[in-house]
Amino acid sequence: MPGNEFINESLSTPVLSRYDVVVVGGGASGLVAAVAAARSGARTAVIERSGCLGGTGTAGMVAQWIGFFNGPVRVVGGIGFELTERVRALGGSTGFRRYTLAEASSSPVTITNFPFNPEVLKIAADEITREAGVDVYLHSQVVRPLLGERRVEGVVIENASGRSALRAAMVVDASGDAAVAAASGVPFAGAEPELRHHRQPCTLVFRMSNVDVKTFRALPRETKRALAVEGVQQGRLFWESLSFCSTPGEKDAICLMSRIPGIDALDAGDLTRAEQTGRQQVKSVVDFLRERVPGFEASVLAGIAERVGVRETRRIVGRHTLTESDIVGGVRFADAVALGAGPMDLHEAGGTGIALWMPPAPFEIPLACLLPQEVGGLVVTGRAISATREANGGARHMGTAMCLGHAAGVYAALAAAAPAGREPAAEDVRRVLVEQNALVSSDAAVQLSEREAPIEALPA
Numbered sequence: 001m002p003g004n005e006f007i008n009e010s011l012s013t014p015v016l017s018r019y020d021v022v023v024v025g026g027g028a029s030g031l032v033a034a035v036a037a038a039r040s041g042a043r044t045a046v047i048e049r050s051g052c053l054g055g056t057g058t059a060g061m062v063a064q065w066i067g068f069f070n071g072p073v074r075v076v077g078g079i080g081f082e083l084t085e086r087v088r089a090l091g092g093s094t095g096f097r098r099y100t101l102a103e104a105s106s107s108p109v110t111i112t113n114f115p116f117n118p119e120v121l122k123i124a125a126d127e128i129t130r131e132a133g134v135d136v137y138l139h140s141q142v143v144r145p146l147l148g149e150r151r152v153e154g155v156v157i158e159n160a161s162g163r164s165a166l167r168a169a170m171v172v173d174a175s176g177d178a179a180v181a182a183a184s185g186v187p188f189a190g191a192e193p194e195l196r197h198h199r200q201p202c203t204l205v206f207r208m209s210n211v212d213v214k215t216f217r218a219l220p221r222e223t224k225r226a227l228a229v230e231g232v233q234q235g236r237l238f239w240e241s242l243s244f245c246s247t248p249g250e251k252d253a254i255c256l257m258s259r260i261p262g263i264d265a266l267d268a269g270d271l272t273r274a275e276q277t278g279r280q281q282v283k284s285v286v287d288f289l290r291e292r293v294p295g296f297e298a299s300v301l302a303g304i305a306e307r308v309g310v311r312e313t314r315r316i317v318g319r320h321t322l323t324e325s326d327i328v329g330g331v332r333f334a335d336a337v338a339l340g341a342g343p344m345d346l347h348e349a350g351g352t353g354i355a356l357w358m359p360p361a362p363f364e365i366p367l368a369c370l371l372p373q374e375v376g377g378l379v380v381t382g383r384a385i386s387a388t389r390e391a392n393g394g395a396r397h398m399g400t401a402m403c404l405g406h407a408a409g410v411y412a413a414l415a416a417a418a419p420a421g422r423e424p425a426a427e428d429v430r431r432v433l434v435e436q437n438a439l440v441s442s443d444a445a446v447q448l449s450e451r452e453a454p455i456e457a458l459p460a
């Protein structure tokens with residue numbers, strides 16, 4: 001909470017550079033947006049507060065991409081799919097697999113995931129941005145937008161070199177928190193006072209080495225569930241899950257097992273508490289795994305994510321708000337620019353449960369969900385697009401965030417090249433996306449999947 005005392009500052013901030021497109025946040029969505037904008041001809045920069053690109057997938061250590069497949073249908077093409085191939089080629093993954101999400105919970109769902117080594121994704125992200133000619137600013141925090149007449153015109157950043165401004169024809173807000181949009185007066189949901197401490201819980205991911213993954217995977221589901229329930233009842237585990245993914249070699253477990261409720265991730269004090277509580281939980285879970293869970297007897301804590309994983313903060317209220325009925329009803333949109341696959345995934349705010357289910361078919365996401373109603377110069381992508389809380393539960397996976405990023409990057413590049421004040425037409429954005437191998441309609445995804453090998457044959 002801010003105090004009652006204020007100081008006044010007078011700042012004179014140098015303008016460092018001028019770009020066509022500045023992408024704020026280099027996570028799943030921002031990384032792809034930056035590459036897409038640069039490949040579409042825009043002089044592009046991406047600003048990231050961490051020391052690496054990849055966001056929740058690297059700094060947050062959430063080392064499996066989901067949202068790529070709905071049943072047998074692949075919905076992610078373009079730069080997102082290209083990243084899977086790059087990570088594979090660098091030895092960071094063995095590819096897509098069949099995976100039971102939250103296997104030890106009461107509502108597991110079998111999906112297709114892409115587990116990867118987050119350290120290799122960091123390298124792949126450096127390479128793909130360098131090849132595309134993106135200017136990357138790491139260890140750099142965007143602290144405010146530059147605002148013109150109802151228009152975002154750049155950002156102010158702070159980093160080891162001090163404070164500076166970057167002017168931009170278009171800004172892509174890929175912060176996950178709608179940080180630029182909120183500071184620019186774009187209306188948003190998700191930060192209502194009554195929701196502040198009732199958001200989905202945060203998770204601090206950690207990595208165990210020297211794990212016998214095969215032994216654990218071979219346990220019957222009932223045994224895993226019994227262990228999870230035992231751990232929760234004893235207060236040693238924090239939700240009914242023993243979820244982890246493993247990098248090639250199957251000797252380690254990247255564990256999504258902590259669960260920190262009551263956190264407002266827009267509050268620095270809460271975020272500090274989340275990290276510290278998360279580390280206490282990690283200590284408890286590690287002891288439980290080593291003592292009680294077959295395959296973990298000789299395991300060692302090898303690492304804790306640089307930052308706690310945040311599932312939910314702000315979502316803009318844009319020109320269309322994606323709803324659960326849009327998703328379940330398979331509503332078609334003339335301005336569809338990205339596809340989601342699910343699963344619908346909403347963690348109980350206070351308890352230990354999770355609502356997890358697959359939508360019946362891939363779903364379309366329209367460009368209108370990325371665009372603020374009255375503020376120009378800005379496109380929002382990733383976790384913060386305009387969606388209801390329930391729809392966001394199905395649209396926030398990294399596969400979907402990458403599709404949205406591809407669309408946001410192309411839109412921003414076209415907008416930057418258009419005459420002042422003219423917005424690109426959705427057909428043009430869709431055309432460029434298709435030229436860049438993106439999948440923008442559910443028909444296109446189904447047609448592609450009919451030509452691909454059946455995913456039922458994938459290893460578990």
Ligand SMILES: Cc1cc2nc3c(=O)[nH]c(=O)nc-3n(C[C@H](O)[C@H](O)[C@H](O)COP(=O)(O)OP(=O)(O)OC[C@H]3O[C@@H](n4cnc5c(N)ncnc54)[C@H](O)[C@@H]3O)c2cc1C
Binds near residue numbers: 057142381
């Ligand atoms: C615990 C957890 C488990 C999850 N499990 C999965 C899973 O198994 N598979 C899956 O596909 N998805 C999973 N998700 C969802 C997914 O990781 C996120 O929803 C997704 O990463 C959203 O992408 P994004 O690009 O919007 O945000 P992020 O990937 O979080 O990227 C946002 C980036 O913006 C940067 N940033 C923010 N503000 C600023 C600023 N002011 N200046 C500079 N940089 C800034 C951040 O540092 C970050 O790198 C999980 C999420 C969590 C939290």
